[in-house]
Amino acid sequence: MAGTADLDSAMATAGEPISEEEALQRLRQSEDQSHQYYAAWWLGRMRSRHPETVPLLQAALRRRQPRAVSSGVEENAVARNAARALGKLGDPQAIPDLLATLEDEDDGLREAAARALGELRAREAVSPICARLASDQAGQPLPNSLRLREPCEALIEALGDIGLVAPDVVDVIQPFAIHERPLIRSAAARALFQLTQDRRWGHNLIELLEHPQLQVRRSALMDLGAVGWRPALEPIRDTLAENSLKLIALRGLVERGQAPPDTETVLRAMDDLL
Amino acid sequence: MNKTGADGLSLVRPFIRAVERADSADGLQKATKNLAGAIAALAKADHQDESHCDPETWDVIDCLLQVLGFNNPGAAVAAVDGLIAIGPPAVEPLLGSLDERNYGARAWAVRALAGIGDVRGLDLLESALACDIGPSVRRAAARGLGQLRLEALPQIDQINVRQRCLDALLGGGGDGEWVVRYAVTVGLEQLLLGMGRAEPGHRSGLQALQELAGEPGDDTPVVRLRAGLALSRLAGGAGG
Incomplete structure (x- = not known):
């Protein structure tokens, strides 16, 4: 089950209404990442068709950072929302960047990328997803964590959605x-x-x-x-x-x-x- | 309603106590179901006098209203059934209990009001569909606006109430959530089935359903299908 529905509806009510132009502007700037985070979500939720939308979301996806264990990485929160939005927008242009994100060290990002690739029915994703699921201990918990080594639920659901x-x-x-x-x-x-x-x-x-x-x-x-x-x-x-x-x-x-x-x-x- | 048996002992008290003492989600659900079943059986046996309501019924209403706020869907379904079985005596308490902060509970309360169909709920159903923040509340309100029981009202009042329901439902047809628009089609179907064809509003109601069903129609396939079903049912009952 996609775990984002609650978050989406929470944001729909918490976030103030903005225009598409405003959302694009917020994603373009880089001083305030909470603005980028909201803008990325907004553009997906509103199914933005603006020609700049997909390239800006791809750029946000590429700004992800290696994940330090100790610090929360804001760029990756923006990148997660960008991946989700790219899944909703249905533009196959985003597939290569999502495939690259599927190899990220951050399992939260891999999860978001897998879901988006499933939504895009990206057949190119089947073999890398299978490789992850078949890897050693993919379904075992990480040490001292409730999370599994791989985001198995998202990876498996993506395979079903892609339908190969x-x-x-x-x-x-x-x-x-x-x-x-x-x-x-x-x-x-x-x-x-x-x-x-x-x-x-x-x-x-x-x-x-x-x-x-x-x-x-x-x-x-x-x-x-x-x-x-x-x-x-x-x-x-x-x-x-x-x-x-x-x-x-x-x-x-x-x-x-x-x-x-x-x-x-x-x-x-x-x-x-x- | 008389909740006291021939031997003078309370018939519902033990059921209320069981709900109060439930210490698990499952236990609460079962106890609420039992209480709702008991009150429904008594209400049926009584052929109840709607204006009269004994103190024990108020306790049952209180108890069921609390259950609506517990975030236990199984128990809430049973509590709504119980409140609907109690009927009109539950309307004022329901209207007075709406919780601003808990839209889950509010949705269940609106659902109970919709099921009872008492016209005293009209103002609330209108404002809930127009501006409640919870889609589940707006959804329940849309359904309720199609099923108010108006038989007891003079003809002219019936027409006025139906017009208000129609206006509210037409507004709800533009809701952003598919499930609310779905409920609007259900509400419109029921409202139009109870309306004479010559009645003002019948035509605009049909037109709204046609817009939802037709080409291109609503964005969500299930809403288009439901609106189409409503239109075929309305065409089938052509005698009215």
Whole structure:
């Protein structure tokens, strides 16, 4: 599940409305990085079509810094938002810079780059992403940290979104379907379902809707929406989670899924959740 | 409503206590569901007199209102069901309880008001759809604006209320969030189904649905589909 939705809606309400020209100006200057951070987010959120937008975001991505363990690196926060925005804007011109960012030492940046490459359906990214996932201990936690060595969830989801169906891609993802962390299992089931259309992965996601942790149920909801598997309609309706997330999942069933159940049945379930 | 059994013992008190004592998310959800189920069964058995409401019902309302603020979606769903079962007596407490700082709780409260359909909620539904910061609140308000129960009002008041609902929904059609526009299509469908074709506003309501459904229509496919469904249902009920 993309973890940026909360941040996005928080910023949508916290940030003051600005014009596209103002956003571009804020990204161009370099004295105030919080201005750049907000501008990069804004341009993605508003789907800016200005000819300068993508080049400026690429430049922001290139200003990322080697990450010192002790200090927070502001440039990288701007670069993360730039990567996210480039994913939203859908311009393939950004792919080479995102591929380079996928090799960065900063795992937060690798995560943002992987998600953006998934959104751009960048087939060039499949082999470097697979290499990362197949690397030694990719799914093991970093010492003294909750983070894994690789941002596995984002990498796996990107493979599913890109949708390049190949046996070696499936082989790389499959071990994560039994990872000890349920969020990783959810991402793996989502991607494997997208790539193989094998219903067993849909059933795995439905099982996760009954997980005791709300965060896991939320993630399974988003993943079922992403695959659009309509037989999940009733489990989605009945799981204990916010209606907002159920509605997003059911929207995915309507827009991406196939009958049965028919579209009107899914819409009726959505009406009941409003 | 009489919440006291033939033997003089309270029927709902133990259910309230169970909610108050719940010490886990799951326990709270189950206890709230039980309380809501009990109050719904009693409300049904009573064929309740809406103006009359005994002290225990106020305690139930209080208890359910608190649950709306606990950030426990399962329990909140059950609490909303309970408040809707209680009906009109819950309207004033709901209107008085809206929490400025907690939009999750506000969304559930607006959902309960929408489900009850009492016209005393109109002002709140209008302002919630127009300017609440939470999309889930605006969404619940849009749905509620389509389902106010107006049978008891004189004809002229019904028409005026429906016009206000329509104006609010037409404004909500321009909301930035797809889910609010989706709820607006649902609200418009229900409102127009209850409206005579000759009634002022019927035409502009249909036009709004056509704009959402048609070419190019709304940006979000599911909103276009829902608006299309509303139009076909409205065309199907052509007798009205």
